[in-house]
Amino acid sequence: MSISIRYISSEESGAWDQLINSSPQGSIFLLNDCLSVYVENDPELHLFRLGYFDDHNNLLGGQALIHKKKAGIVRVQTLVHTWSYLDTPIVAGHIIQGSQEYYDIVYALAHKVRKSFLYYKVFCHPSIQDVRPLLQNQWSAEPEYAHIWDLQNPEDLLTELKKKKRFRQSNAIFQSLQFSSEKKGEIIEEFIPLYKKTAEQIGCKLSKSWERIFRALVDRMSDRNAIRFFTCRRTSGELLGVTTYVLNQIQNTAYGWQLAHIPLHGEKDFVSALYLYAIKTLSTEASSIDIAEGIRPTLYYFKDSLGTRSTPLFSVETPNANLWKNLITLARRAKQNVGYHSH
Secondary structure (H helix, E strand, O other), rough: OOEEEOOHHHHHHHHHHHHHHHHHOHHHHHOOHHHHHHHHHHHOOOOEEEEEEEOOEEEEEEEEEEEEEEEEOOEEEEOOOOOOOOOOOOEOOOOOOHHHHHHHHHHHHHHHHHHHHHEEEEEEOOOOOOOOOOOOOOEEEEEEEEEEEEEHHHHHHHHHHHOOOOOOOOHHHHHHHHEEOOOOHHHHHHHHHHHHHHHOOOOOOOOOOHHHHHHHHHHHHHHHHOOOEEEEOOOOOOOOEEEEEEEEOOOOEEEEEEEOOOOOOOOOOOOOHHHHHHHHHHHHOOOEEEEOOOOHHHHHHHHHHHEEEEEEEEEEOOOOOHHHHHHHHHHHHHHHHHHHHHH
């Protein structure tokens, strides 16, 4: 069988969306109109989508890679404030994992990505459990863990969570504060400044284009009735916190996306109660909630304390990852030093 792996053109966006909707790795973040938001709202960002086609020109696999260009030619991975598995390898739903066809698709994608970037790191979707095609292409792989609430029996889950230390004060919090599900509209104007303040408090630097990209993504998701805003307010109406979730109706899964909140000093922490409210509300629309990997120990300990189920996934890096990461670090330091001495 002859195959080809190539960039996907805008004319093939329909085939791309069909692949995303059929694949276990698919999500709303990967659909064409959501991916296009980045390059439409930030001139420094670039996107190319790889496609694996069989000899009948059927699209069987792909990968979306958002990046910047240094010196106009060198592609450099860039992190965007969105979902963790944005650049995962994607394989059509009918392909059996571990089969020769699966191997060929993932191997070809891995080979093309390593030729296109000096360094790239990917968090594979948890459904990608066979990473041998990447390993045999000299990529390295390490286990990570996604944190998932199983909503098959939501009442049982909520009962168990309320026994945990982090949730024990939730009943009192529900009595003193107001929790609700709110529509897009005005909540966006309240959410954005609160999220910026939250990011500043935890030392997370948002890009200049973050707000434009966020608004555009919310518009796309709202068009599909796929985004939910859950809020916590004082009885006076003052907003204390907002958490957002994105629904994947095809896979019956919700993804935890953004959390904005004001730390309360001398008062009970309301965030755990906000999680409980979201779980109970989303249980009518999804069978699981994925709040992604922890990355740092403090973060995965926190997510473990929320009573999530740890689900293994793989983070994979292109060959010679340490060498390239060291060179990138040196280049950044040199740039900072130049900036320092110029002032």
